Amino acid sequence: MRTIQTSEIIDAVAAMCIKSNTELPGDVRAKLEQAMAEETTPSAKEVIRQLLENADLAMDTKLPLCQDCGLAVYFVEVGDEVRIEGGNLRYAINEGTRRGYADGYLRKSACDPLSRANTGDGTPAIIHFDFVPGDKLKIAYMAKGGGAENMSRVTMLAPAQGWEGIKQFVINRVAEAGPNPCPPTVIGVGIGGTFEHAAKIAKKSLLRKLDDTHPDPEIAAKEKELEEAINALGIGPMGLGGKTTVLGVKMTMEPCHLASLPLAVNVQCHSQRHEEVEL
Amino acid sequence: MAEYKLNTPLTDEDIEQLKAGDVVFLTGFIYSARDAAHKKLIDLLDAGKELPFKLEGSAIYYVGPSPAPPGRPIGAAGPTTSYRMDSYAPRLHSLGMKASIGKGKRNEETRKAMQDFKGVYFGATGGAGALLSNSIVESTVIAFDELGPEAIREMKVKDFPLLVINDAHGGELYAVPDLEAAGVK
Numbered sequence: 001m002r003t004i005q006t007s008e009i010i011d012a013v014a015a016m017c018i019k020s021n022t023e024l025p026g027d028v029r030a031k032l033e034q035a036m037a038e039e040t041t042p043s044a045k046e047v048i049r050q051l052l053e054n055a056d057l058a059m060d061t062k063l064p065l066c067q068d069c070g071l072a073v074y075f076v077e078v079g080d081e082v083r084i085e086g087g088n089l090r091y092a093i094n095e096g097t098r099r100g101y102a103d104g105y106l107r108k109s110a111c112d113p114l115s116r117a118n119t120g121d122g123t124p125a126i127i128h129f130d131f132v133p134g135d136k137l138k139i140a141y142m143a144k145g146g147g148a149e150n151m152s153r154v155t156m157l158a159p160a161q162g163w164e165g166i167k168q169f170v171i172n173r174v175a176e177a178g179p180n181p182c183p184p185t186v187i188g189v190g191i192g193g194t195f196e197h198a199a200k201i202a203k204k205s206l207l208r209k210l211d212d213t214h215p216d217p218e219i220a221a222k223e224k225e226l227e228e229a230i231n232a233l234g235i236g237p238m239g240l241g242g243k244t245t246v247l248g249v250k251m252t253m254e255p256c257h258l259a260s261l262p263l264a265v266n267v268q269c270h271s272q273r274h275e276e277v278e279l
Numbered sequence: 280m281a282e283y284k285l286n287t288p289l290t291d292e293d294i295e296q297l298k299a300g301d302v303v304f305l306t307g308f309i310y311s312a313r314d315a316a317h318k319k320l321i322d323l324l325d326a327g328k329e330l331p332f333k334l335e336g337s338a339i340y341y342v343g344p345s346p347a348p349p350g351r352p353i354g355a356a357g358p359t360t361s362y363r364m365d366s367y368a369p370r371l372h373s374l375g376m377k378a379s380i381g382k383g384k385r386n387e388e389t390r391k392a393m394q395d396f397k398g399v400y401f402g403a404t405g406g407a408g409a410l411l412s413n414s415i416v417e418s419t420v421i422a423f424d425e426l427g428p429e430a431i432r433e434m435k436v437k438d439f440p441l442l443v444i445n446d447a448h449g450g451e452l453y454a455v456p457d458l459e460a461a462g463v464k
Contacts, residue, residue, distance in 0.1 A: 043300075043442075047404055054410040058355075063409040067345045067355040067428075105354055107345040107428050116315050118427045147360040147383075147405065171463050175456035180360050180383035182405035232460040238382065238404060240442075241454035271406055 002079075002135040004279055006086035006095075009137070012277045013096025016141045017072060018104035020275040021064040024055035027210040028247065028272045035184060035237070035244040044242030051237075051270060062104075065271050069106035070143030072097045072125040075204055079134035093139065094123045109146065128200060136278055140207050143273040148185060149266075151177035154199050157261040166191060166263055167226065173265045174230050174246070179239020181267045184247045186210065187230070188266035189223075192254040198262035205250035206268050207276070214251065223249045237270075247272065284438070288336025289377035291397045297443045299450035303401065304438040309338040309380070311432040313359055316423055317367040320431075324370070331422035331431055335375035338401075342380075343428035344418070345408070353418040353434070355408030358382040361400070365389045372396040384453060385445055393447050401441035402452070414439040 029052070036048045058065045074093055084092070101108055101122035108122040126144075153173050157165045170189060177185075190202030214220040226249040236242025247270060256262055280300045285293050287307030297303065310332050312320065323330055341361055345354030361381030368379060369392035377398055382405040393399060403411055417435035424430050444452045 050404045050407045050410055054404075054407040057413070058409040061351075061409060063348070063351070063412060064345045064355040065409060066406045067343060067357050067408040068359065069345060105346045105348040107343065107354070109343075109428070118429075120427070150360065168463060171458075171461050175458060175461070175463070178384055178456065179402075179453050180362065182382065229461045232462075233456040233458070234454055234460065235456055236454055238402065239384075239453045269406055 001081055001083045003083050003085050004137055006084060006092040008279060009084070009089070009092040009139070010096040010099065012279060013093055013139060013141070014100035014103060016139070016275040016277055017097060017100025017106065020141055020143055020273045021069045021104060021106050022058050022062050024058070024065060024271060025274070028270070029055060031210050031247045032270070035247070039237070039242050039244060041242055043240040044237045044244065047237035047240060064104070064106055065273070066145060066269070067107055068109065068145040068147065069101065070145045070273065071110060072101075072122060073142040073144045073203065074125055074127045075130070075140040075207060076127060077130050077132045077136075077138040079136045080131055081135040082137050090127060093127055094125055097123050097125045138276065138278045140276040141274060142203070142206065145269055148181035148269040151181040151267040152265055154195060154262070154264040156195065157263055159259070159261045161261060163222070165261070167229065169263060170226055170265050171229055171233070175233055175235070177267060178235055182269040183235055183239060184237055184244040184270050186247050186268040186272050187226070187249045188268065189226070189249060189251040190264040190266070191251065191262070192256040193262055194256070194260070195262055197254070198264040199266065201252040201254060202264035202266040205252045206266060206272070207274055208250045210248040210272065219251055219253060223251050226251070287338055289338060290336065294377055294397045294399050294447050297399050297446050298448070299443050299446045299452040301443040303441045303443060305338065305441055306437050306439070307435070309340050309434050309436055309439070311340050311342045311344070311434060313341050313343050313429050314363050315426050315429045316431050317364055319423055321367055321370065324374070332433065334371060337376050338378040338380060339371070339376060340380040340434065344412070344432070345428070347418070351412070353412050353415050356412040356415055357408035358403040358405055361385060368392060372398040380441060390445055390449070390451070393445055394449055397447045399443060399447055400445035402444040403441055411439070
């Protein structure tokens with residue numbers, strides 16, 4: 001067994017919240033620079049220029065990239081040879097979130113769903129736990145802003161609808177979302193599992209780097225097919241028209257019930273804020 | 280596409296000249312209000328009470344800024360998605376609001392209200408929160424402090440960069456998705 005102190009987890013989580021909200025990931029910057037070169041209209045170029053300038057400014061001033069610092073979402077992999085000392089893991093992650101959002105001057109956006117009263121400290125975080133072999137603790141953080149999240153959908157297709165049905169649904173969702181979620185977006189697609197599992201794997205797909213290629217060539221081809229079809233919509237940066245409607249499409253596919261074809265589309269904004277730490 | 284420098288409060292003449300696609304640099308005072316603050320504003324109107332700021336000629340910015348770090352008037356301050364305010368915007372336009380600032384599509388009632396009452400919808404770049412905060416030189420909470428990020432702030436802006444998305448003549452700037460090109464049946 002290996003022992004990890006909660007104090008270590010709290011520090012790592014707080015640092016990750018701050019870094020992720022103030023530093024644009026390198027793969028996202030590279031994609032935006034590529035889009036800048038490929039876009040031809042002045043409005044599309046101007047939007048991307050502003051996003052790059054915004055990233056430079058956030059880095060220099062430590063201001064958040066976006067005022068919506070998101071609901072804190074975590075995907076945690078706990079090695080089965082890891083023992084947490086000094087409290088429990090859920091507490092440590094929430095405490096790290098609290099500190100990160102306070103110390104980083106990040107906006108606290110968690111509130112009661114009906115009274116809308118703000119919880120005041122950015123918690124509770126949404127935490128997904130997974131148990132894996134080994135003696136490591138891996139924590140991935142995602143800042144999930146409301147504007148993009150609101151454009152996400154889960155649906156239960158009929159098995160006969162197949163890939164064509166999936167493709168139509170995903171493209172239509174992005175078309176209907178239009179300028180609302182801050183395009184160019186990143187689209188996470190979850191296919192299979194159950195109703196709730198499809199949504200979870202769609203979101204987890206967003207942890208991947210924009211410039212990676214899915215190890216399964218069949219899925220990699222489908223991601224490419226969706227990306228090209230969505231970009232053909234011409235929604236463009238901020239919905240003002242252009243070639244870049246998405247920076248990437250990331251897909252996860254898992255077995256499902258023989259009567260079902262669960263499908264989830266999770267929309268993420270252009271900043272694609274996420275970080276990972278391994279303890 | 281023309282470029283204008285405008286000052287608040289905005290007049291009918293300011294608004295009438297604007298066309299979708301024009302660039303506007305706005306200077307003066309604007310007011311932050313988003314979901315919860317809008318609900319409270321409407322409650323005040325229903326109760327026949329005074330609003331915390333003068334609606335005539337006003338520009339409302341749909342924003343919930345991040346906290347101001349030491350030495351800055353405000354934190355990151357980009358626009359939030361506007362459709363959530365569509366159930367309130369027509370009434371505010373009818374009472375003198377001239378402009379709203381946000382991102383994303385407006386519904387038909389809101390677009391019609393802009394034509395009926397000479398209003399305009401400005402887009403600011405979503406996610407450019409750090410950059411846009413540079414145009415905000417002062418910020419004071421004037422109402423609903425309990426709402427935290429959603430409180431109403433009076434913000435002094437200088438050359439705030441905006442794009443006319445919906446004008447008072449029915450014009451709209453957003454691209455219409457090309458479903459055929461994307462292979463949607």
